[in-house]
Amino acid sequence: MSEASDLEQRFEDKIAADERIEPKDWMPDAYRKNLIRQMSQHAHSEVIGMQPEGNWLTRAPTLERKSVLLAKIQDEAGHGLYLYSATETLGVTREELVAALHEGRAKYASIFNYPSLTWADIGAIGWLVDGAAIVNQISLQRTSYGPYARAMVRICKEESFHQRQGYQIMVRLAEGSEAQKQMAQDALNRWWWPSLMMFGPHDGESAHSAQSMLWKIKRMSNDDGRQKFVDQTVPQADIIDLTVPDPDLKWNEARGHYDFGEINWDEFMQVISGNGPCNRQRLGQHKKAHEEGAWVREAMAAYAKRKAETAHD
Numbered sequence: 001m002s003e004a005s006d007l008e009q010r011f012e013d014k015i016a017a018d019e020r021i022e023p024k025d026w027m028p029d030a031y032r033k034n035l036i037r038q039m040s041q042h043a044h045s046e047v048i049g050m051q052p053e054g055n056w057l058t059r060a061p062t063l064e065r066k067s068v069l070l071a072k073i074q075d076e077a078g079h080g081l082y083l084y085s086a087t088e089t090l091g092v093t094r095e096e097l098v099a100a101l102h103e104g105r106a107k108y109a110s111i112f113n114y115p116s117l118t119w120a121d122i123g124a125i126g127w128l129v130d131g132a133a134i135v136n137q138i139s140l141q142r143t144s145y146g147p148y149a150r151a152m153v154r155i156c157k158e159e160s161f162h163q164r165q166g167y168q169i170m171v172r173l174a175e176g177s178e179a180q181k182q183m184a185q186d187a188l189n190r191w192w193w194p195s196l197m198m199f200g201p202h203d204g205e206s207a208h209s210a211q212s213m214l215w216k217i218k219r220m221s222n223d224d225g226r227q228k229f230v231d232q233t234v235p236q237a238d239i240i241d242l243t244v245p246d247p248d249l250k251w252n253e254a255r256g257h258y259d260f261g262e263i264n265w266d267e268f269m270q271v272i273s274g275n276g277p278c279n280r281q282r283l284g285q286h287k288k289a290h291e292e293g294a295w296v297r298e299a300m301a302a303y304a305k306r307k308a309e310t311a312h313d
C-alpha cells in the first residue's frame, strides 16, 4: 500500500472508530477545507450575532435585564474566540479568516441579518435563536475534529443560560399587559421562520451534508435538527399562549412530531447571498470595528515581539 493511501486508511479507520482527529493528525485537504469553512462561519456568526443584541444594551428595561444581556453578549464574544482559535489549529490565520468574511468569501448565520426592533426581540433571540443553536451545537459536541468538539462542550454550557434568559423575557411579556403580549407575539411572528432557516437547506439540497456526515463533522442532518427544534419549541409557545405563525403546524401522532409549513427558501437564498434586511449594516459595523481596533492588535503584537526579544536578555 502506498504511503498516501496508508495515511488515508488510518484517517478513515479513526473516523469509523469515532476517534477524534487532532491538529497534528494527517487529514485529507478536503476535510481540512470543509472544517475551516464551517468553523470560521460559526465563529463569524457568534461575533456578528452580538450586534442585534448590542443594539438593546442601552435600552434594557431594568438594570437586571441590562446586566444579563451584557453577560450574554460577552459570552458570545468568548464563543467567537474559542471557535477562531479552534479554526486556527487547521493552519489558517485570524487575519485570513476575517478577510474572507469582509470580502464576502465566508458566510455567517442568516438569522443575524434581521433587525431587533423591540425589547421582545431580545427575548425571541435568546429563546429561538439560541434555542436553535443549542440543538445544533449539542450534536456538534460529537464532531470528529477534536478542537471543535471541545469548544462545543464549553459553548453549550453557556448557551442554555442564553436560551433560558430569552424565554424568561417572553414569559414576562406574555403575562404582562395586552401591549406587552402583543410585542412578544410580534417578535415570535418575525423570528420564527428565520430561526428554522438556521439549520440550513433541506438535506436533499445541502451541498455539504453528505460528505460532512461521512466524515462525522456533522452528526445530525439539517432537517433532523430543525424537526427537533420545532418539537421542543412549540410546546413552550403554547405554555405562554403565543401562536406560532404557521397555519400548517399540526401535531402528527403517527410520526410523533409536528408537521409544519414550507420555509421561504427564496428569502433564505436572498439573505445568505447578502441581500437580507441588515446584511450591509452588519458587515459594515464589523469592518468599522475591525479598523478602529487595529491599534489594539498592533500594540499587542509589538508587546509580544518586545517580550520575545527581551526574554533572552
Ligand code: 3HC
Residues within 6 Å of the ligand: 037, 038, 041, 042, 043, 045, 046, 049, 076, 079, 107, 108, 109, 110, 111, 129, 130, 133, 136, 159, 197, 198, 199, 200, 201, 205, 206, 207, 208, 209, 212, 218, 222, 272
Ligand atoms: N446561514 C448562512 N449560511 C447558511 C446557513 C445559514 N443559516 N445554512 C446553510 N448555509 C450555507 C452553508 O454555509 C453553505 O454555504 P457555503 O458552502 O458557502 O459554506 C450552503 O448554505 C449550503 O448549506 P449546507 O447545509 O450544505 O452547509 P453545512 O453543511 O455547512 O450546514 C449548518 C449548515 C447546519 C449551519 C452548518 O454549517 C453548521 O452546523 N454550522 C455550525 C453552527 C453554526 O454556524 N451556527 C450559527 C449560529 S451561531 C449562533 O447562533 C450563536 C448563538 O450563540 C446565538
